[in-house]
Amino acid sequence: MASTLSRQRAGSRANQFFQLCKPRVVSLIVFTAVIGMLLAAPGMVPLQALLAGTLGIALVAGAAAAVNCMVERKIDALMARTRWRPLPRGELTAQQTLVFAGAIGGAGLYLLYHLVNPLTMWLTLATFVGYAIVYTVILKPLTPQNIVIGGASGAMPPVLGWAAVTGAVSHDALLLFLIIFAWTPPHFWALALYKKQEYAKAGVPMLPVTHGDKFTRLHVLLYTLILTAVTLLPFATRMCGLIYLGAVLLLDAVFLYYAIGIYLRYSDRLARRTFRYSIAYLTALFAALLLDHYLRF
Secondary structure (H helix, E strand, O other), rough: OHHHHHHHHHHHHHHHHHHHHHHHHHHHHHHHHHHHHHHOOOOOOOHHHHHHHHHHHHHHHHHHHHHHHHHOHHHHHOOOOOOOOOOOOOOOHHHHHHHHHHHHHHHHHHHHHHHHHHHHHHHHHHHHHHHHHHHHHHHOOOOHHHHHHHHHHOOOOHHHHHHHOOOOOHHHHHHHHHHHHHHHHHHHHHHHHHHHHHHHHOOOOOOHHHOOHHHHHHHHHHHHHHHHHHHHHHOOOOOHHHHHHHHHHHHHHEEEEEHHHHHHEEEEEHHHHHHHHHHHHHHHHHHHHHHHHHHOO
């Protein structure tokens, strides 16, 4: 009986640390990083770069998420969508979180430096600092442009994957960066629109809180138009072919439909659907990039 309880506690504690890493967010980060690796290679990706690169990036991304949870634990306690996290519930302490983040982040950087290449390690470290420090500590509590400026860190995973395979960063990798960078504002502002009251209560200066709904709705539409233009660049530069073009035109048309709807006939329900679609959109777009890449080669 004591042994069973001990295993249950260990499993519960392991799950608490796992939740600190924001697994759903990290899974999207790892997905786009792996796509970056696969797109960088004309054939098969070297197994060591694929495995060590994926694990290293995942560990550092998890560490950045844990630091974010630690810094924002008081804010998370005030918001319905985050108050279930281990820190607001008192299941873990800030000190435990910091030690955990240091351990897995250090392990990830070690793997990237010794088993992948130094460039990938340094770029991943810069991404960690950009998200955990620049965005979380400085930008998010100070400016409604936090998502726009801080989006640079979130746009880095495919560049990290590309660097892991090639040891360099090409213009094609930067196009992948631009796609996620342009996608980030309409994705998060759709969420911020229907969570405005919670952000206001927590004192976070998200755009709907500081500039109102109408201003935010317009910017969701404008940034979606920018995203549409950016997503056509891989075809324009001949990085991708007709398979990608057909897929992205359809994906962009649906995203624009939602963005126009938010601007003209806003409802919380529509904003929720837009937020959910934006996640599916990015996943499908990167899947289309990969499909086009391998069918062309």
